[in-house]
Amino acid sequence: DAKTxxxxxxxxxxxxxANLPCNHSTISGNEYVYWYRQIHSQGPQYxxxxxxxxxxxxxxxxxxxxxxxxxxLILPHATLRDTAVYxxxxxxxxxxxxxxxxTGTLLAVQP
Amino acid sequence: GAVVxxxxxxxxxxxxxxxxxxxxxxxxxxxxxFWYRQFPKQSLMLMATSNEGSKATYEQGVEKDKFLxxxxxxxxxxxxxxxxxxxxxxxxxxSARSGRGITEAFFGxxxxxxxx
Numbered sequence: 001d002a003k004t005x006x007x008x009x010x011x012x013x014x015x016x017x018a019n020l021p022c023n024h025s026t027i028s029g030n031e032y033v034y035w036y037r038q039i040h041s042q043g044p045q046y047x048x049x050x051x052x053x054x055x056x057x058x059x060x061x062x063x064x065x066x067x068x069x070x071x072x073l074i075l076p077h078a079t080l081r082d083t084a085v086y087x088x089x090x091x092x093x094x095x096x097x098x099x100x101x102x103t104g105t106l107l108a109v110q111p
Numbered sequence: 112g113a114v115v116x117x118x119x120x121x122x123x124x125x126x127x128x129x130x131x132x133x134x135x136x137x138x139x140x141x142x143x144x145f146w147y148r149q150f151p152k153q154s155l156m157l158m159a160t161s162n163e164g165s166k167a168t169y170e171q172g173v174e175k176d177k178f179l180x181x182x183x184x185x186x187x188x189x190x191x192x193x194x195x196x197x198x199x200x201x202x203x204x205x206s207a208r209s210g211r212g213i214t215e216a217f218f219g220x221x222x223x224x225x226x227x
Contacts, residue, residue, distance in 0.1 A: 034215065043117070043204050043218035044155070087154075095208045096143045096162075099216055101155040 003027075004088045009106040012082075018075040020105050022088030025069040032093045033064060035073045037084040038104070044087065047073065078109045113139045115207050117219025124195055124226055132190045132222045134205030140185035141207035145216070146178075149202040161188040195226040 005023040012018040024033060034049040048055055048062045050071070055062045061074040075082055087104040091097050114137040124130050134144055142163045147155040159180055160168045167180035177199075179191040188207075192199055206218040 036216075036218075038155075041202070041221070041223070043115075043206070043221045046215040046217065049215060085154075093214060095141075095214060096160070097208075098145055098157055098160055099206070100157060101147075103154050 003100075004090055004102050006086070006088055006102060006105045008103065009108065011108050011110055012075075012078045014080060014109055014111050015077055018078040018082065018107055018109070020073040020075075020086050020088075020107060021070065022073070023070045024088070024090050027068055027090050028092075030092060031090045033062065033068075033071050034089045034091055034093075034099070035060070035062065036087045036089065036099075036101075037082075038087070039081075039084045044101075047086075049093070078107075080109050080111060083107060083109045113137075113207075113209060113217045115205065115217045115219045117205055117222055119222060120220060121223045122225070124224070126196055126226055127194055129191055129193045130195055130224060132192075132203055132205075132224075134188045134190070134207070134219050136186045136207045136209075136217075139207075139209040141188075141209065142185060144182060144188040144205055144207045146180060146188075146190050147204045147206070149204060149221075155204060158190075192224065195224070197226045200224055200226045 035047040036044040038044045050062045064071045085104040116135045118133045144161040146158045161182040163182045169175045182188040204221045206216045208214045208216045
């Protein structure tokens with residue numbers, strides 16, 4: 001049980017920001033929120049993770065609500081190569097903790 | 112980021128034969144590796160957790176005698192699909208996390224197995 005809820009699919013225009021929501025209302029206090037994406041026929045790629053504070057890296061920004069029940073992954077300027085399935089995963093983060101994938105969101109970036 | 116290499120990327124085998132898939136962490140040591148299977152248009156399903164120097168832990172419903180996992184070193188885990196059948200055709204993916212602190216998992220590029 002992935003214990004996160006994401007929309008099945010979303011569209012975004014090329015060059016615009018893509019905002020991908022995730023609901024994790026039962027997240028534990030020390031569980032992190034991880035985001036991965038999978039481009040067709042490839043292994044998943046790590047994007048970003050966070051606990052309480054908003055995070056930003058060269059790929060994306062992660063906005064976590066104050067109550068930590070939901071989060072949003074933001075791709076600031078989506079390109080066609082960002083078309084992928086995006087997975088939001090809650091996890092304790094240690095080396096032995098397995099990642100359980102839900103169904104994810106298929107983001108289609110349109111030209 | 113760290114690199115996890117998986118080999119082969121594609122394999123076709125005859126029904127009844129066995130196939131071995133290798134997963135290597137190239138620039139870090141991984142005491143734990145994970146094996147997933149993915150069918151078309153579905154999400155990744157965790158099959159087992161591979162522990163260096165000890166037996167793998169299999170998820171419910173995964174046959175341990177059919178999917179043999181060996182994790183002989185801190186940088187190598189192997190998955191052997193024994194007596195493969197067409198229904199074992201799938202995309203197999205391994206991942207590993209480095210051993211310190213709160214870490215991300217790194218994934219191999221996957222192996223497309225086709226059993227004919």
